[in-house]
Amino acid sequence: MQRAARLFDKHGYHNxxxxxxxxxxxxxKPSLYHYFGSKExxxxxxxxxxxxxxxxxxxxxxxxxxxxxxxLVEVMADILELMETHRGHVRVFFEHHRELPARYQKTIxxxxxxxxxSVEDILVEGIxxxxxxxxxxxxxxxxxxGMCNWAYQWYQNRGDKSSREIAExxxxxxxxxxxxxx
Amino acid sequence: MQRAARLFDKHGYHNxxxxxxxxxxxxxKPSLYHYFGSKExxxxxxxxxxxxxxxxxxxxxxxxxxxxxxxLVEVMADILELMETHRGHVRVFFEHHRELPARYQKTIxxxxxxxxxSVEDILVEGIxxxxxxxxxxxxxxxxxxGMCNWAYQWYQNRGDKSSREIAExxxxxxxxxxxxxx
Numbered sequence: 001m002q003r004a005a006r007l008f009d010k011h012g013y014h015n016x017x018x019x020x021x022x023x024x025x026x027x028x029k030p031s032l033y034h035y036f037g038s039k040e041x042x043x044x045x046x047x048x049x050x051x052x053x054x055x056x057x058x059x060x061x062x063x064x065x066x067x068x069x070x071x072l073v074e075v076m077a078d079i080l081e082l083m084e085t086h087r088g089h090v091r092v093f094f095e096h097h098r099e100l101p102a103r104y105q106k107t108i109x110x111x112x113x114x115x116x117x118s119v120e121d122i123l124v125e126g127i128x129x130x131x132x133x134x135x136x137x138x139x140x141x142x143x144x145x146g147m148c149n150w151a152y153q154w155y156q157n158r159g160d161k162s163s164r165e166i167a168e169x170x171x172x173x174x175x176x177x178x179x180x181x182x
Numbered sequence: 183m184q185r186a187a188r189l190f191d192k193h194g195y196h197n198x199x200x201x202x203x204x205x206x207x208x209x210x211k212p213s214l215y216h217y218f219g220s221k222e223x224x225x226x227x228x229x230x231x232x233x234x235x236x237x238x239x240x241x242x243x244x245x246x247x248x249x250x251x252x253x254l255v256e257v258m259a260d261i262l263e264l265m266e267t268h269r270g271h272v273r274v275f276f277e278h279h280r281e282l283p284a285r286y287q288k289t290i291x292x293x294x295x296x297x298x299x300s301v302e303d304i305l306v307e308g309i310x311x312x313x314x315x316x317x318x319x320x321x322x323x324x325x326x327x328g329m330c331n332w333a334y335q336w337y338q339n340r341g342d343k344s345s346r347e348i349a350e351x352x353x354x355x356x357x358x359x360x361x362x363x364x
Contacts, residue, residue, distance in 0.1 A: 145332060146329040146332030148328070150329075151324070174359060177357075
């Protein structure tokens with residue numbers, strides 16, 4: 001899956017064949033088909049792995065006692081870190097969800113909506129406890145995702161700034177933007 | 183080009199053939215080839231139209247006397263408005279630039295860099311004149327693009343909020359985030 005994700009990222013999903021994937025992992029095509037019935041199935045499992053990973057990070061913090069501000073910093077750090085560790089997965093997830101067979105799309109959409117809701121819930125909590133302004137929590141969530149997700153278009157693994165530093169820069173800007181005036 | 187962009191948006195670039203495009207504009211395929219030598223050429227002209235449009239808006243404001251803050255609001259409004267008026271172009275521009283033949287990629291990349299630089303210049307101007315904090319102007323530009331560009335993934339033309347209202351919400355959040363403390 002990791003090799004396939006990398007090939008999809010590099011050459012495009014449509015330009016990568018099961019032959020290419022088999023070659024990349026040193027398998028004969030029949031052996032690859034033993035594990036995955038089709039290219040769509042690999043696509044699905046890349047989606048699964050990605051969304052389960054990020055939901056897992058979020059759920060782990062459920063009883064952490066972190067404040068809404070701190071939780072948002074961690075959300076942003078999670079997303080930026082994936083640009084480093086799961087670059088191929090990220091592009092697949094953002095650009096190829098429409099290529100999934102319908103039954104798979106539903107599963108992934110539900111998980112994605114669950115994740116988005118969990119971030120929106122943090123914003124609502126911050127508004128209720130008075131640390132954030134009364135912003136529209138859905139739009140504010142989409143602004144946060146935008147800042148971070150968009151990095152898949154420009155993030156390069158080349159030093160200069162680490163993904164954590166970028167996340168902290170974005171979080172600083174974002175939190176100043178939504179913090180209640182004191 | 184508009185019909186082609188819409189087909190690419192709806193069915194994906196790879197799943198759309200010159201036959202489909204010809205049918206959508208009521209042309210026979212040889213007549214379509216009279217205008218465009220290939221699907222890649224249509225892809226290129228969609229890129230051109232899109233980037234020229236947004237650069238045009240930006241350049242128009244060159245001598246407007248607007249403040250850096252006001253200029254950033256307009257930049258954000260430009261991008262969000264394109265989600266409404268050029269939906270197909272937007273997806274093509276964000277997802278299919280790698281499919282352009284190399285010589286075309288260069289042209290588009292140069293224009294895109296020019297546009298990005300023009301936004302970064304506004305940030306630098308605001309930092310110099312003291313209205314913005316001393317943020318990293320490149321990262322701050324990428325944060326702005328992220329918030330706005332990402333809307334191509336979720337923006338739906340369905341009332342509730344206009345693209346201008348969304349842009350103003352984002353601009354409010356963003357400007358509070360970068361404004362110098364008074």
